[in-house]
Amino acid sequence: MRLSGRVGYAGGRSNGTVAAFIELDRLRQRSVAASGDQSCVAAFESTYRALPASRRRLFRYLGLHPGPDFDVCAAAALGNLTPVHARRTLADLCERRLVVECGTRYRIPDLIAEHARRLAYEEPAVLRAAALARLASADRSLAPRRGRPGDRH
Template sequence: MCAYVPAAVDLAAAVLRADPTRTVAALAEDLGRARERFPGLAGEALALAAAFDLAYRDLPASRRRLLRYLGLHPGPEFDVAAAAALGNLTLLHARRALTELRDRRLLIETGGRFRFPDFVAAHARRLAGAEPAVLRDAALDRLRDADRRAAARARHPPDGGAATDHY
């Protein structure tokens, strides 16, 4: 069902790990149904789309929402503060959500920064584009505001110490 594509197998395995009650047979059935939603695709593209679709649908609503808003981020990677701003979350809630998305193989974390695996990025951006414009604009406004605040703190650190970058 994953066409021997390692990234699709990894996503499917993460779906199994997230729900220990789900059987491999049930996963295969779920992947088969997901594949039906992409009639114009074949091979690797179909396997990745179906695995992403299943992994995305398996997320709690709050995680699906954050994943969509992360698709709005203009850069290739982001930190917890950017995710918090986009998702209108506290830093603690953003960290927990990013960790869950990472554990489900929908994000990659390197040195406290996150990015989408290549095939997930396109899906996340597509989902973000489907959000109502007013919600997309509000999320991007929050990101710009957070970026301005971080830049101001970098120019004028409250403790007089060295400035750090947040994005």
């Protein structure tokens, strides 16, 4: 399911979409706090700490993505990066096995995704909200191009 379909209930207004993402952020924060397998966290933490700062930042923000997978544009929006920089960062995260490439899309394996979400929720709320607003804006800007014959998502 596309991101735009997930936030359709927000009324299509920019403020409604951001509000929906902030509510999703709040609900996910609760579920992450309730889980927390410490042995997995310790294993991924060493790999995460070995990343350069820019790679760690994008990895944290990927933990905010509401869907099971994402593309380069979504990663760029979340990390406030150019698509070229996002693609390079995702390639590095794939090499380190923190992200899996699935054709033109990427996903974070489930156990690692929980770690990414935990890290994301350690970021200040205002930065999380800004990342989610950029993601919503990017999704809206791509929506008119989706659905055309021959388009691949």
